[in-house]
Amino acid sequence: MQVQVSPDAAEFVRLRGGKLWVWAAYPRRCCAATPPLMHAATREPPRVTGFRSVPGAGLELSFRGLGDRQPDVLEIGLRGRRRPRVEAYWDGCVLAL
Numbered sequence: 835m836q837v838q839v840s841p842d843a844a845e846f847v848r849l850r851g852g853k854l855w856v857w858a859a860y861p862r863r864c865c866a867a868t869p870p871l872m873h874a875a876t877r878e879p880p881r882v883t884g885f886r887s888v889p890g891a892g893l894e895l896s897f898r899g900l901g902d903r904q905p906d907v908l909e910i911g912l913r914g915r916r917r918p919r920v921e922a923y924w925d926g927c928v929l930a931l
Contacts, residue, residue, distance in 0.1 A: 835904045837891040842912040843920050847893050850876040854891075856908065856922040857882055857898040870900060874910065874922040 839847075847854045855878055858870045873879070885896035888908075897908065909923040 835888070835897075836907045837888060837895065837910070838907060839891055839893060839910040840912060843910045844892055846912050846918060846920060847876055847910075853878075853894045853896070854910065854920065855879055855882075855885060855896045855898075856910070857885070858900050858924065872922040872924050872927075874920040876920060 854874060854876060856872065856874045857879070858872055859882070860870045861868055882898065885898045888895040888897045891910075895910075897904070899905070905924040907925055909926060911921050911923065912918055913921045
Protein backbone atom coordinates (compact mmCIF):
# COMPACT_ATOMS: atom_id res chain seq x y z
CA MET A 835 0.00 0.00 0.00
CA GLN A 836 1.34 3.39 -1.01
CA VAL A 837 0.47 6.29 1.32
CA GLN A 838 0.13 9.85 0.01
CA VAL A 839 -0.31 12.62 2.59
CA SER A 840 -0.94 16.20 1.52
CA PRO A 841 1.33 18.79 3.18
CA ASP A 842 -1.67 20.53 4.76
CA ALA A 843 -2.96 17.26 6.23
CA ALA A 844 0.49 16.35 7.54
CA GLU A 845 0.83 19.70 9.30
CA PHE A 846 -2.71 19.40 10.73
CA VAL A 847 -1.91 15.96 12.18
CA ARG A 848 1.48 17.07 13.56
CA LEU A 849 -0.17 19.98 15.40
CA ARG A 850 -2.51 17.47 17.05
CA GLY A 851 0.16 15.07 18.30
CA GLY A 852 1.41 13.46 15.09
CA LYS A 853 -0.79 10.35 15.25
CA LEU A 854 -3.45 9.41 12.71
CA TRP A 855 -5.92 6.52 12.71
CA VAL A 856 -7.55 5.51 9.42
CA TRP A 857 -10.18 2.79 9.04
CA ALA A 858 -12.94 1.53 6.80
CA ALA A 859 -16.32 0.73 8.34
CA TYR A 860 -19.85 0.03 7.26
CA PRO A 861 -22.41 2.69 8.26
CA ARG A 862 -24.29 1.90 11.47
CA ARG A 863 -27.60 2.25 9.70
CA CYS A 864 -27.34 1.03 6.20
CA CYS A 865 -29.31 -0.35 3.37
CA ALA A 866 -28.44 -3.54 1.55
CA ALA A 867 -25.18 -3.35 -0.37
CA THR A 868 -24.04 -0.05 1.15
CA PRO A 869 -20.24 0.08 0.78
CA PRO A 870 -18.01 0.85 3.75
CA LEU A 871 -16.82 4.41 4.24
CA MET A 872 -13.34 5.66 5.04
CA HIS A 873 -12.75 7.40 8.37
CA ALA A 874 -9.76 9.31 9.74
CA ALA A 875 -9.09 10.75 13.20
CA THR A 876 -6.26 12.36 15.13
CA ARG A 877 -7.52 10.70 18.33
CA GLU A 878 -7.79 6.96 18.83
CA PRO A 879 -11.36 5.96 17.99
CA PRO A 880 -13.31 4.23 20.76
CA ARG A 881 -14.55 0.69 20.15
CA VAL A 882 -12.48 0.28 16.95
CA THR A 883 -9.73 -2.35 17.12
CA GLY A 884 -7.42 -4.21 14.76
CA PHE A 885 -5.16 -1.35 13.64
CA ARG A 886 -1.70 -1.99 12.26
CA SER A 887 1.14 0.48 11.95
CA VAL A 888 1.93 1.75 8.45
CA PRO A 889 5.55 2.83 7.92
CA GLY A 890 6.74 5.49 5.54
CA ALA A 891 3.83 7.91 5.81
CA GLY A 892 5.84 10.65 7.52
CA LEU A 893 3.35 10.37 10.40
CA GLU A 894 2.52 7.81 13.03
CA LEU A 895 -0.22 6.15 10.97
CA SER A 896 -2.41 3.27 12.12
CA PHE A 897 -4.64 1.62 9.52
CA ARG A 898 -7.46 -0.90 9.59
CA GLY A 899 -8.81 -2.12 6.26
CA LEU A 900 -11.49 -4.63 5.46
CA GLY A 901 -10.15 -8.01 6.47
CA ASP A 902 -7.09 -8.60 4.31
CA ARG A 903 -8.11 -5.96 1.78
CA GLN A 904 -6.24 -2.69 1.56
CA PRO A 905 -6.08 0.04 -1.06
CA ASP A 906 -3.32 0.30 -3.62
CA VAL A 907 -3.06 3.99 -2.67
CA LEU A 908 -4.22 5.42 0.66
CA GLU A 909 -4.62 9.18 0.28
CA ILE A 910 -4.80 11.52 3.26
CA GLY A 911 -6.08 15.05 2.71
CA LEU A 912 -7.44 18.02 4.63
CA ARG A 913 -10.97 19.25 4.04
CA GLY A 914 -12.86 22.29 5.32
CA ARG A 915 -11.80 25.84 6.10
CA ARG A 916 -13.87 26.77 9.14
CA ARG A 917 -13.63 23.34 10.72
CA PRO A 918 -10.76 21.54 9.01
CA ARG A 919 -10.65 17.77 9.28
CA VAL A 920 -8.49 14.99 7.95
CA GLU A 921 -10.07 12.69 5.37
CA ALA A 922 -8.88 9.39 3.95
CA TYR A 923 -9.44 8.07 0.45
CA TRP A 924 -9.25 4.43 -0.70
CA ASP A 925 -7.72 4.61 -4.19
CA GLY A 926 -9.09 8.15 -4.55
CA CYS A 927 -12.57 7.38 -3.22
CA VAL A 928 -14.20 7.99 0.17
CA LEU A 929 -15.82 4.55 -0.21
CA ALA A 930 -13.74 1.46 0.51
CA LEU A 931 -14.08 -0.49 -2.71
